[in-house]
Amino acid sequence: MCTAILCSLFVISAVFADDDFETILRKRNNLLQEELNMMFGSDIMLSDSEEQANKIIMELKTKEIDYGFGNPHHFNFSKHFFEYNDEVKDTELFKLIKAMPKGAMLHAHDTGILSPDYVLALTYKDNLFVCFEEDNINFLFSLETPTASCKTVWQSLKEARYSSGNIEKFDAALRKYFTLVIKNPNQVYTDINAVWSKFQQYFIVTTPLFSFKPIWEQYFYDTLKALRDDNVMYLEIRSVLPTLYDLHGSKYDTIDTAASYKKVLDEFMEDYPDFIGAKLIYAPLRSVDNNTVKEYLKIARELKKKFPDFFAGFDLVGQEDLGAPTKEFLQTLYEAKDEFEYFFHAGETNWYGTSSDENLADAIILNTRRIGHAFAITKHPLLIEEARKKDIAFEVNVVSNKVLKLVEDIRNHPLAVFLAQNLTVVISSDDPGLWEAEPLTHDFYVTFIGVASRHADIKLLKKLALNSLYYSTYHNKDKMVYEFEKRWTKFINTIVQDQ
Amino acid sequence: MCTAILCSLFVISAVFADDDFETILRKRNNLLQEELNMMFGSDIMLSDSEEQANKIIMELKTKEIDYGFGNPHHFNFSKHFFEYNDEVKDTELFKLIKAMPKGAMLHAHDTGILSPDYVLALTYKDNLFVCFEEDNINFLFSLETPTASCKTVWQSLKEARYSSGNIEKFDAALRKYFTLVIKNPNQVYTDINAVWSKFQQYFIVTTPLFSFKPIWEQYFYDTLKALRDDNVMYLEIRSVLPTLYDLHGSKYDTIDTAASYKKVLDEFMEDYPDFIGAKLIYAPLRSVDNNTVKEYLKIARELKKKFPDFFAGFDLVGQEDLGAPTKEFLQTLYEAKDEFEYFFHAGETNWYGTSSDENLADAIILNTRRIGHAFAITKHPLLIEEARKKDIAFEVNVVSNKVLKLVEDIRNHPLAVFLAQNLTVVISSDDPGLWEAEPLTHDFYVTFIGVASRHADIKLLKKLALNSLYYSTYHNKDKMVYEFEKRWTKFINTIVQDQ
Known part of the structure; x- marks a missing residue:
C-alpha cells in the first residue's frame, strides 16, 4: 500500500531502476529490429510462396556477404565495377535478378543504353564515312565523301577497315570509343572531370552515328527490346532530341526526332504488346544561358502539344559541377512550372555547399516530380523532409555513381x-x-548485395520494382501494377518450383 | 468586404494560391539558410573580433574550395592523404589551424601518436638489439645478446647499422616499419584487411621497443609535449597497457604500466603547468573470449581503485570486422556498467547489417559515454536518436578512416x-x-575544408574544440573552458592584429 505521492515515486523509481540483463538484451535486439521494421520495403507483405522464394534468395545473398566479410579482397562490391561486371553474370543470384520483373526504368539517357558491341556493329552499315583525328574520330553517313570539316581526310569506313590489314585490331580500336570500360580505370580516370571528359567524348563521337535517322530509330527499337529482355516493362527516357539527318540531305528537327521515337514505340508495341510503354523526358544540355532555356521550354511546349501521351516532362543534363546551376534559370523554370512535369537532375556531386549541391533546393522548390540522382541529399536534412512532404522520388543510379567517380x-x-x-x-x-x-x-544486383543491409530481402526488391511503377507518369497505374503482379507471381513460382 | 465563411475561403485560397517568384526565391534561400542555422556549430555566437577573424579564415577556405571545384584534379581532399599531408603544412590556413587552441584529444592510441622519425631516433639508444627476419624485424633492449626466439640472429643494432655500409639506406629500411606512408598506397593497400595487416604489424614490431620502461615513459612525455605544441590542452589516451621490462630482467605489469604513465604525467604537469591534464582509457584487445574480458574488467577495477583521478574508463580495441562482436561480451560488460565509464569503438566499418555494424547497438545499450568512430551510424536512424537522447558523443577520426580505407x-x-x-x-x-x-x-584541417560544408565557418571550429572539453571526463569543466576561452581570445586577437 502507498499513498498517492509515494506510489508515484515508486513508479518513477521503477522506471529508472536498472533493467536486468534479459531486458537489456531484448532492448538491444528490439532497437535493431525496429530499424529493420522501418527500412525501405518493410511495408511489403509476403505470401507463403514469396517467403519460400525469399529463403532461397537470402541464402544466396548472405552466403556471398558472409564470405566477403571474412575475405574482403574477394568481395566484389568494394572493387571497381569493371572488375566484376562480367563475371557476376554467371552467378545464380544475378540470373534470378535478371529474371525478376523489375518494373520501370525511369532514369536513362537514350543514346547510352546499348553495349559497345552493339555500337560497333552499327559501323558495319553501308554509306558510313570516317575521319580519324588524333585522339578523336568523326563519323558521317553519306552517299558521297563528306565535305564537313575534318583535320585529316574522310574515307569510307568499309575501305578503311579492310585496308587496315587487321580488322580485329581496327575494330578493337574503334570499340574503345564506345565504352568507358578499361583495365586500369583508377589510373586513367584520376578524377571526376577526367572520367566525365571521356564520358562526354562518347556522346560527341556517337552523335553523328546515332542521329542518322534509320540508326536513330533502330537504336530506340533495340533499346526497348533490350529492356524487355531484361524484364523491364516500361521506360521513361531522357533525350536531348538532336537534329537527325538522312542520305538525301534532309534534316529533322527536335519535333521530328520525337516523332521518330513515337513511331518506333508504336511499332514496338505492336510487335510486343506485353510491353507497357514508354514516355519521353526532354532533357537538353544545362550549360547554356537563360534565353536558351526559354527556347528549350518553347520546344517542350510544342512537344507536349504534339505528343500529349508520349511527352512526360522536362529536365536539364550535363555535369552539374561545371554549371550552369539551376538557380540561374529558376525564374524561367518557375514561370513554366504549371505547364510541365519536371524531372531535374540534382545533387549528382560530392561537393557540399557548392552550386551543384544546392541544385537540390531548386529542384525541390520547383516541385520536381522526381530528382535525378540526389546523391548529395543526405547532407540536407531539411531538403529530405521537403522531398518527403512533396512525395518526390529519388532516381538512384549506383553503378553510374561508381563509374563516374562519385563514390569509390x-x-x-x-x-x-x-x-x-x-x-x-x-x-x-x-x-x-x-x-x-x-x-x-x-x-538491382549491386544495390541488393553491395549497398543494402545484409538483412534486406526480397521485400526490398519488390518495393523497388513497385516504386518504379508508382512514381512513373504512366496514366493507368492499376493496369501496370496488375500486369506486374502477374509476372511477379510467375517469377516467384518459378523460383519455388525450381528448388 | 466578405462574410465570415467567404473570408475564410479567401484566406484558404490565398494560402493555396501560387506564390510569386520573389516568394519562391525567398523560400528556396530560406530552406538552405535554415539548414545552415541547424548545422553543427550554429549555436555559437561570435564576438566582433571573431567575426573579423572569421572573414579572414573563410576567405582562405572558400578560395581553396572554389579553386578545387573548378579544378578537381588539384583538389587535395579527393586524393590520398599521403599525397598532400606534407605540402599543406605550408599553407596559411593550416598554420592558423595549427595555432588554434583545439581543446582535447579524446580518441588516440598511446603508441601510434609520434612520427616515424621519432621512432627511428629511438633505435639509436644504447643496448638495443635487433633480429632481421624476412618481412619482419624484432627489437629488444638488453645488456647481453638476447636469447629470445628469432628466425635468424640477434645482433647489436648499433653494430648492424654501422656495418651495413650505408647508414642512410639502413635507416630508411628501418623507418618503413614505423609508418604506413608509401608512394602508391592504393596499389599496395588493396583492401581494408591489407592496410590493417600493415597497421597491426607496426604495433607488433614496436611493442618491444616501446615497452622498454625508459622508452615507454619518454614516449608518453614526448606525446604530451607534441600535443601541447599542437595546441591541444588535454588528453584521454587509450592503452592496452602492455607489460614493461628493463635491463635488469624486471617485468612491470598492467598496474605498473599505468603507474608509469601517471608518474610521467605528474612530471609533465610540473614542467608545463599550463597543460590541463590527461586520463587513461584502458583498452585491451577485443579478439578474445568472454573469460578474458572478465579478467580485463578485474584489472580495470584495480586501475580505478589505484588511480581514481587518472583512470577514465574501459574500451576494447582491434579491427571490428574480424571480431569478436561486442555482443559476445554483452552480459559481462552490462554487469560492470555501473562501475565503469565505457568508451567503446563501434561501427568502424562500411559493412551494413553485419556484427561489426551492430556493435553500435551494443555500445549504445551499454550507455557508452562516447563512441569511437561511429562511422556506420548514418545507416541507423534509431541508433542516432538513441545516441542523441543519451547525449553520447561520436569520436570521429577522418584521416584515420581515409588511410585505413573506410572511405576513399x-x-x-x-x-x-x-x-x-x-x-x-x-x-x-x-x-x-x-x-x-x-x-x-x-x-581539423581536413574536416574544415574537405568534409564540412563550404559555408561552415569558425563556429564549426570553435564548437569542435568546445565539444572536446564538454565530452571529456575532466572533473573541472569550468576551469578547462575558462582556460580555453583565454587562449581562444588570444588566438583570435593574433589573427585580427596580423591582418
Whole structure:
C-alpha cells in the first residue's frame, strides 16, 4: 500500500531502476529490429510462396556477404565495377535478378543504353564515312565523301577497315570509343572531370552515328527490346532530341526526332504488346544561358502539344559541377512550372555547399516530380523532409555513381542511408551501355548485395520494382501494377518450383 | 468586404494560391539558410573580433574550395592523404589551424601518436638489439645478446647499422616499419584487411621497443609535449597497457604500466603547468573470449581503485570486422556498467547489417559515454536518436578512416552528415604518427575544408574544440573552458592584429 505521492515515486523509481540483463538484451535486439521494421520495403507483405522464394534468395545473398566479410579482397562490391561486371553474370543470384520483373526504368539517357558491341556493329552499315583525328574520330553517313570539316581526310569506313590489314585490331580500336570500360580505370580516370571528359567524348563521337535517322530509330527499337529482355516493362527516357539527318540531305528537327521515337514505340508495341510503354523526358544540355532555356521550354511546349501521351516532362543534363546551376534559370523554370512535369537532375556531386549541391533546393522548390540522382541529399536534412512532404522520388543510379567517380566503395553510397530512412527511391542505370551493364539487372544486383543491409530481402526488391511503377507518369497505374503482379507471381513460382 | 465563411475561403485560397517568384526565391534561400542555422556549430555566437577573424579564415577556405571545384584534379581532399599531408603544412590556413587552441584529444592510441622519425631516433639508444627476419624485424633492449626466439640472429643494432655500409639506406629500411606512408598506397593497400595487416604489424614490431620502461615513459612525455605544441590542452589516451621490462630482467605489469604513465604525467604537469591534464582509457584487445574480458574488467577495477583521478574508463580495441562482436561480451560488460565509464569503438566499418555494424547497438545499450568512430551510424536512424537522447558523443577520426580505407574521397565521409544533422561530434586522430600527421591539426584541417560544408565557418571550429572539453571526463569543466576561452581570445586577437 502507498499513498498517492509515494506510489508515484515508486513508479518513477521503477522506471529508472536498472533493467536486468534479459531486458537489456531484448532492448538491444528490439532497437535493431525496429530499424529493420522501418527500412525501405518493410511495408511489403509476403505470401507463403514469396517467403519460400525469399529463403532461397537470402541464402544466396548472405552466403556471398558472409564470405566477403571474412575475405574482403574477394568481395566484389568494394572493387571497381569493371572488375566484376562480367563475371557476376554467371552467378545464380544475378540470373534470378535478371529474371525478376523489375518494373520501370525511369532514369536513362537514350543514346547510352546499348553495349559497345552493339555500337560497333552499327559501323558495319553501308554509306558510313570516317575521319580519324588524333585522339578523336568523326563519323558521317553519306552517299558521297563528306565535305564537313575534318583535320585529316574522310574515307569510307568499309575501305578503311579492310585496308587496315587487321580488322580485329581496327575494330578493337574503334570499340574503345564506345565504352568507358578499361583495365586500369583508377589510373586513367584520376578524377571526376577526367572520367566525365571521356564520358562526354562518347556522346560527341556517337552523335553523328546515332542521329542518322534509320540508326536513330533502330537504336530506340533495340533499346526497348533490350529492356524487355531484361524484364523491364516500361521506360521513361531522357533525350536531348538532336537534329537527325538522312542520305538525301534532309534534316529533322527536335519535333521530328520525337516523332521518330513515337513511331518506333508504336511499332514496338505492336510487335510486343506485353510491353507497357514508354514516355519521353526532354532533357537538353544545362550549360547554356537563360534565353536558351526559354527556347528549350518553347520546344517542350510544342512537344507536349504534339505528343500529349508520349511527352512526360522536362529536365536539364550535363555535369552539374561545371554549371550552369539551376538557380540561374529558376525564374524561367518557375514561370513554366504549371505547364510541365519536371524531372531535374540534382545533387549528382560530392561537393557540399557548392552550386551543384544546392541544385537540390531548386529542384525541390520547383516541385520536381522526381530528382535525378540526389546523391548529395543526405547532407540536407531539411531538403529530405521537403522531398518527403512533396512525395518526390529519388532516381538512384549506383553503378553510374561508381563509374563516374562519385563514390569509390559502393558500400558508402548514400542509397544505404536512403533505404535505412525509408526514403522514396527508384533504381535506374543512367547509361548502362557505357559500363557494359545490363539495362537494369546490374544496378538491382549491386544495390541488393553491395549497398543494402545484409538483412534486406526480397521485400526490398519488390518495393523497388513497385516504386518504379508508382512514381512513373504512366496514366493507368492499376493496369501496370496488375500486369506486374502477374509476372511477379510467375517469377516467384518459378523460383519455388525450381528448388 | 466578405462574410465570415467567404473570408475564410479567401484566406484558404490565398494560402493555396501560387506564390510569386520573389516568394519562391525567398523560400528556396530560406530552406538552405535554415539548414545552415541547424548545422553543427550554429549555436555559437561570435564576438566582433571573431567575426573579423572569421572573414579572414573563410576567405582562405572558400578560395581553396572554389579553386578545387573548378579544378578537381588539384583538389587535395579527393586524393590520398599521403599525397598532400606534407605540402599543406605550408599553407596559411593550416598554420592558423595549427595555432588554434583545439581543446582535447579524446580518441588516440598511446603508441601510434609520434612520427616515424621519432621512432627511428629511438633505435639509436644504447643496448638495443635487433633480429632481421624476412618481412619482419624484432627489437629488444638488453645488456647481453638476447636469447629470445628469432628466425635468424640477434645482433647489436648499433653494430648492424654501422656495418651495413650505408647508414642512410639502413635507416630508411628501418623507418618503413614505423609508418604506413608509401608512394602508391592504393596499389599496395588493396583492401581494408591489407592496410590493417600493415597497421597491426607496426604495433607488433614496436611493442618491444616501446615497452622498454625508459622508452615507454619518454614516449608518453614526448606525446604530451607534441600535443601541447599542437595546441591541444588535454588528453584521454587509450592503452592496452602492455607489460614493461628493463635491463635488469624486471617485468612491470598492467598496474605498473599505468603507474608509469601517471608518474610521467605528474612530471609533465610540473614542467608545463599550463597543460590541463590527461586520463587513461584502458583498452585491451577485443579478439578474445568472454573469460578474458572478465579478467580485463578485474584489472580495470584495480586501475580505478589505484588511480581514481587518472583512470577514465574501459574500451576494447582491434579491427571490428574480424571480431569478436561486442555482443559476445554483452552480459559481462552490462554487469560492470555501473562501475565503469565505457568508451567503446563501434561501427568502424562500411559493412551494413553485419556484427561489426551492430556493435553500435551494443555500445549504445551499454550507455557508452562516447563512441569511437561511429562511422556506420548514418545507416541507423534509431541508433542516432538513441545516441542523441543519451547525449553520447561520436569520436570521429577522418584521416584515420581515409588511410585505413573506410572511405576513399573524404567528401563522402559520414561526418558531413553528422555535421548537417548537428550530431554530437568530437574530432580526433586515432594514430596520427602512422600517417605522419600532426597530433590534431591535420584532422581539423581536413574536416574544415574537405568534409564540412563550404559555408561552415569558425563556429564549426570553435564548437569542435568546445565539444572536446564538454565530452571529456575532466572533473573541472569550468576551469578547462575558462582556460580555453583565454587562449581562444588570444588566438583570435593574433589573427585580427596580423591582418
